[in-house]
Amino acid sequence: MNVYDTERMTESLQTEGYVPTDSVEDADMILLNTCHIREKAAEKVYSELGRFKNLKSENPDLKIGVVGCVAQAEGEEIIRRQPLVDLVVGPQSYHKLPVLERQIKVGEKRVEIDFPTEDKFDFLAKRTGVKRAPSAFLTIQEGCDKFCAFCVVPYTRGAELSRPVEKVTSEVRSLVDKGVKEITLLGQNVNAYHGAGQDGAQFTLAQLIWKLEKINGLERIRYTTSHPNDMTDDLIDAHRDCQKLMPYLHLPVQSGSNKILKRMNRSHTAETYIDLISRIRKARPDILISGDFIVGFPEETDDDFEDTLELIRQVEYGQSYSFKYSVRPGTPAAERQQVTEAVKNTRLQELQKLLVEQQKTVQQDMVGRTVRVLFEKHGRQIDQVVGKSDYLHAVHASGDDDKIGCVKNVLITKSNTNSLQGKII
Numbered sequence: 187m188n189v190y191d192t193e194r195m196t197e198s199l200q201t202e203g204y205v206p207t208d209s210v211e212d213a214d215m216i217l218l219n220t221c222h223i224r225e226k227a228a229e230k231v232y233s234e235l236g237r238f239k240n241l242k243s244e245n246p247d248l249k250i251g252v253v254g255c256v257a258q259a260e261g262e263e264i265i266r267r268q269p270l271v272d273l274v275v276g277p278q279s280y281h282k283l284p285v286l287e288r289q290i291k292v293g294e295k296r297v298e299i300d301f302p303t304e305d306k307f308d309f310l311a312k313r314t315g316v317k318r319a320p321s322a323f324l325t326i327q328e329g330c331d332k333f334c335a336f337c338v339v340p341y342t343r344g345a346e347l348s349r350p351v352e353k354v355t356s357e358v359r360s361l362v363d364k365g366v367k368e369i370t371l372l373g374q375n376v377n378a379y380h381g382a383g384q385d386g387a388q389f390t391l392a393q394l395i396w397k398l399e400k401i402n403g404l405e406r407i408r409y410t411t412s413h414p415n416d417m418t419d420d421l422i423d424a425h426r427d428c429q430k431l432m433p434y435l436h437l438p439v440q441s442g443s444n445k446i447l448k449r450m451n452r453s454h455t456a457e458t459y460i461d462l463i464s465r466i467r468k469a470r471p472d473i474l475i476s477g478d479f480i481v482g483f484p485e486e487t488d489d490d491f492e493d494t495l496e497l498i499r500q501v502e503y504g505q506s507y508s509f510k511y512s513v514r515p516g517t518p519a520a521e522r523q524q525v526t527e528a529v530k531n532t533r534l535q536e537l538q539k540l541l542v543e544q545q546k547t548v549q550q551d552m553v554g555r556t557v558r559v560l561f562e563k564h565g566r567q568i569d570q571v572v573g574k575s576d577y578l579h580a581v582h583a584s585g586d587d588d589k590i591g592c593v594k595n596v597l598i599t600k601s602n603t604n605s606l607q608g609k610i611i
């Protein structure tokens with residue numbers, strides 16, 4: 187979502203006369219778009235800011251801002267800790283950037299972290315660019331009301347909110363007009379989507395997907411990230427029936443221990459999750475399942491961890507993201523009995539070993555198969571193009587740039603660590 191937000195902020199500042207630059211030395215304004223999900227990401231902001239000290243002494247007109255979830259969570263504290271910062275803006279307020287830019291240009295410092303009553307999307311610049319990359323992100327839902335005990339999202343992104351259906355479809359149309367072929371619908375809890383249709387009736391995510399399916403020129407639809415409890419039957423059916431909906435599902439489970447899931451406030455069990463996966467696979471047998479896992483959540487024992495490994499063995503993930511539990515200030519789990527760093531390290535290693543094996547097996551199974559690939563850019567080698575398969579695997583193939591933006595059938599010939607190699611048919 188930060189990638190999407192960054193695009194929107196760039197577009198807003200372009201209407202104020204700014205142009206993007208690849209070199210920080212040339213910049214009149216630097217905005218760091220930040221993540222607060224784990225401590226490591228949040229702390230990185232301060233080391234990055236330190237690197238801009240010299241730039242500011244060389245160019246006193248340079249303005250530096252911190253935007254995103256660290257801005258939301260830490261507010262004025264950021265300027266106290268790093269006085270070279272001129273601007274702090276939370277993720278719900280970045281539509282105010284053009285106004286804030288004028289204020290900081292005349293020497294004011296501004297902190298904007300209230301949750302505004304207006305919808306920021308109504309105030310953002312129109313989607314710009316004559317031609318865009320073939321694949322684009324699009325936020326349709328923001329925030330979360332689930333309050334998992336480890337997670338800062340409900341505090342930084344705020345309450346769950348869905349964008350109205352017409353706003354989403356018109357943004358998709360505008361992106362497709364500029365060459366976009368694949369849209370990834372984004373939300374912290376995207377499958378809880380319940381945006382209003384024209385007559386005020388609420389759409390489910392599946393109903394929205396069916397509406398987008400009808401847009402000519404749009405070839406692929408994806409969505410992320412989902413919660414198991416919001417995986418409704420109509421969404422499972424869409425995976426069976428909707429041609430443009432890709433056979434890939436990121437469905438975080440976090441833990442395989444019912445005791446830990448309960449303490450995480452996840453409101454699903456290992457059994458309901460496994461049953462859900464089997465219903466999804468029944469609807470779309472070739473779907474690739476991806477997950478998020480946390481090891482070392484407070485009070486996690488060896489037996490609890492073993493339950494997580496067992497769940498992974500049963501599900502067989504094609505892709506995964508795994509993390510050591512990170513204490514987040516203000517969340518319920520921060521106050522509990524913590525697992526030692528050494529135990530977290532050992533468990534993460536063991537977990538990742540299993541997940542890497544599974545990923546390798548799933549990738550190896552692709553060899554010899556013909557898959558559809560949307561080519562997105564040229565590769566490192568001459569006459570090489572790179573794209574994504576329906577299953578979201580990165581695929582390299584020989585071919586010239588006229589393949590970019592096209593979906594082609596590709597025979598997979600080799601599996602590398604994190605990508606596949608193939609031959610365009």
Ligand code: 5AD
Binds near residue numbers: 224338478510512513
């Ligand atoms: N510590 C470790 N991982 C976390 N995640 C969220 N909060 C934390 C935390 N405090 C992980 C979850 C979530 C993903 C986006 O980040 O697995 O699904």
Ligand code: SF4
Binds near residue numbers: 330332337338339413
């Ligand atoms: Fe965080 Fe996801 Fe839980 Fe919401 S559902 S609190 S975003 S982990």
